[in-house]
Amino acid sequence: MNREDMRTLQSERLVKQVKHVYENVPYYRDLMDKKGITPDDIKGIDDLYKLPLLTKSDLRDAYPYGLLAVPVKDCVRIQSTSGTTGKRVVAFYTQNDIDLWENCCARAIVAVGGDENDVCQVCYGYGLFTGGPGLNGGSHKVGCLTLPMSSGNTERQIQFMMDLGSTILCCTPSYAAYIAESLKEAGYKPEDNKLRVGIFGAEPWTEEMRHDIEAALGIKAYDIYGLTETSGPGVAFECEEQSGMHINEDHFIAEIIDPDTGEVLPEGSKGELVFTSITKEAFPLLRYRTRDICVLTREKCSCGRTLVKMSKPMGRSDDMLIIRGVNVFPSQIETVLLKEGYAPNYQIVVDRVNNTDTLDINVELLPEQFGDTVKETAAYEKKLAESIKTMLGINPKVHLLAPKSIARSEGKAVRVVDKRKLH
Ligand code: DLL
Secondary structure (H helix, E strand, O other), X not given: OOHHHHHHHHHHHHHHHXXXXXXXXXXXXXXXXXHOOOHHHOOOHHHHHHOOOEOHHHHHHOOOOOOOOOOXXXXXXXXXXXXXXXXXXXXXXXXXXXXXXXXXXXHHHHHOOOOOOOEEEEOOOOOOOOHHHHHHHHHHHHOOEEXXXXXXXXXXXXXXXXXXXXXXXXXXXXXXXXXXXXXXXXXXXXXXXXXXXXXXXXXXOOHHHHHHHHHHHOOEEEEXXXXXXXXXXXXXXXXXXXXXXXXXXXOEXXXXXXXXXXXXXXXXXXXXXXXXXXXXXXXXXXXXXXXXXXXXXXXXXXXXXXXXXXXXXXXXXXXXXXXXXXXXXXXXXXXXXXXXXXXXXXXXXXXXXXXXXXXXXXXXXXXXXXXXXXXXXXXXXXXHHHHHHHHHOOOOEEEEEOXXXXXXXXXXXXXXXXXXXXX
16 A cells, blocks of 8 residues: 555544544543543544553553443453553453454464465463464464464474474564574474474564574564554564564554653654554554654565564663563562562663573662571572562572672662663
C-alpha cells in the first residue's frame, strides 16, 4: 500500500477508534476531558498528537478492568506481561482481536518465507505470556505444522526438532542460543537439523548474537517485536533484508516522542516509541508509551513492503531490565529485600555469559546481621534467592556481603550494573 493510502486508512480507523474509546472507557474519557478534547477534534492522523499519552502507571491505576472498551461477555481471553509485579499488566481480547493478532504473527512468519510446508516449533512460553499463544496462532494461520512446545525441557525440544524435522524455530534469542549449545553437546552439527529460519524476540539481542545463532544452527535468524499492551508479538517483524522491523501500520500507528517532554519528534529521530491500536476492540490503547527507545525509518525496503521500519530497541526510558526474556524492575527486588529485613543497600549485576543472561544480587548485611557462620550465610542467601525467584520468576544468585562493602554513590545510587553489551 502506498504511503497516502496507508495514511487514509489509518485516519479512518483512528477516528472510529477514538469514538469507541471515548464512549466506552471512562478512564480515557476523563483524560481527554482534562485536556479539553472530544472525539470531534480528531479528524485524522494529523490530530493524533492532541490525544493524551498513556503509560504503564495508567494501566496499573485502571487495573484490572478500567481500560476495557467492551463488555466482559465479549472478551474471550486475557494475556499478561512476563514480569510479575504486584499488579501485572492484563490485556483483554475479543475473538476478533485474537484473529487480528494472529494475522500479525502470520505476517512475521510469511515474511521469512514460511508456508504450509513448514514445521514450526514454538518454544516461547505458553500461558499468560503472549509469545507462545501469538506465534502458535500465527503458525496455524499460515498452515504450518505447529509444535506447541512452550519453553524449557531442552532435551525434549531437541528430540522433537530432530524427529519431526522442524524448519522454523520461534523462541527468545537466549533460548535459541541455549538450544544451539545443547545440540552441539549432544553431538549434532548445524547441518544435521532441518531448521531454515528462526523468529526470535521478546528481549534485546545484538547483531553478534544473531551471527552466533545463525552459525550454530545453520539458519537465518529474524527479529520480532511486540508487547502485551498492544496484543503481543507481531507488532513489528523483520523481513529477508534483516535490517529493522516492519511495523503493522494498518493496526498500530507508531510515533517517536521525546521521553522527557512527550513531544513528537521528526521522522528519523531517536526517541521513545508510542503506539496507538486502531483495530483492537477490547483493549484499544491510544498513544501508549512503550518506554522502548528506537528510530523509525521509511527508506525503501528491498522486500517490497512499504510498512515503516523500527530499529532494534536501543534501550529503555525507564529502568526496566529484560533478563532471560522476563521483564524485571529493580524496585521489585528492593521490595523483597526490605520485606526480608535487609537494608536497601544492594547492587544488581546483569551479564550475558555464553548468550545466557546471569543475574547476581549483592546485598549488604546490617551490622547486627553480620557475623553468622558461612553455613548460616549460605542458608540466608538461598532463602533470599528463593523469595526473589517467587517475585520475578527467574533464579538469581544472591551474595550477602559485609556491611558497608557496596560502594556508596555521591549522586544517584548505582543500583544496576548491566554488563551485557546489547547496543
Ligand atoms: O515480550 C512480547 C513478545 C513475545 C515479543 C515474543 C516478541 C516475541 P512483554 O512481556 O509485554 O511482551 O514485553 C514487552 O519486551 O516493551 C520491549 O522492551 C521488549 N521486547 C520485545 N520484543 C523485543 C525485541 C513481549 N525484538 C517488552 N527486541 C517490550 C528488544 C524487545 N526488545
